[in-house]
Amino acid sequence: MQHVHSYRPAGEISDPPIDTVTLPHDLRHLRRKLLHLSNGDMVMLDLKEAVLFHDGDRLVLDNGETVEVKAAAEKLFEVRARDTLHLIELAWHLGNRHLPAQIEDDRIVILRDHVIRSMLQGLGATVLDVEEPFQPARGAYHSHSSHDHGHAAHDHAGHDHSGHDHSGHDHAHHKHD
Missing domain, CATH: 2.60.260.20 (Urease metallochaperone UreE, N-terminal domain)
Structure with missing residues (x-):
């Protein structure tokens, strides 16, 4: 072998x-x-x-x-917005929940989750079922060779964590006074 x-x-x-x-x-x-x-x-x-x-x-x-x-091809949601500003707002809501997202010029691709679909539709997004390879953005704290997810100066009182999933990765938070 x-x-x-x-x-x-x-x-x-x-x-x-x-x-x-x-x-x-x-x-x-x-x-x-x-x-x-x-x-x-x-x-x-x-x-x-x-x-x-x-x-x-x-x-x-x-x-x-x-x-x-x-x-591999995966079962995903394709999220479409009314315009560029709306797409940025939708990306903010998804990022606030720390969801893996593939962000493109005219769409966002995420894993299927019926609760998130309802939230996005409530925000005016068009959400379609697709099946394709998923290449989520690595994020500011990710590199090609590591999966560190530390947040410096990150205050949890400042944002919503409903629907927030910490499974599958380290998520150290350091609050600085």
């Missing part, structure tokens, strides 16, 4: 990969895991630190060949 100890970001390698591994967004944050490739083979990923992989990133095998990470 081949092992993976390094990776290259999407676009850095032009040679074709020997295979692919397809994963949804919540399973692309990895450090050590047995991965099942599309051809049925398996490789052992064993990195020094956890990495948030994006579509097109390459896993480098011990023999120098690469495997391409593919973002």
Whole structure:
């Protein structure tokens, strides 16, 4: 079985990969895991630190060949707004709930959640069911190689946490007086 100890970001390698591994967004944050490739083979990923992989990133095998990470199609909501300002307002409401979001020029894509759908429709958004790869923004506290979510000078009294899910990631808050 081949092992993976390094990776290259999407676009850095032009040679074709020997295979692919397809994963949804919540399973692309990895450090050590047995991965099942599309051809049925398996490789052992064993990195020094956890990495948030994006579509097109390459896993480098011990023999120098690469495997391409593919973002799996997921059941999502496509959020459309009346205009640019409305889209910014909708993004603010989603960000206030710390929801993973893929933000584009004319839409926001989020995971399906009927409570959030109702909130968005109440705010005047058009919300459509879509199924496509999900590539949420990493955020200001995220890098390609880590998943730190610390908030400096962050006062929780200042914003709403209804519908707020902290599962799946570290969320250290430091209040400075």
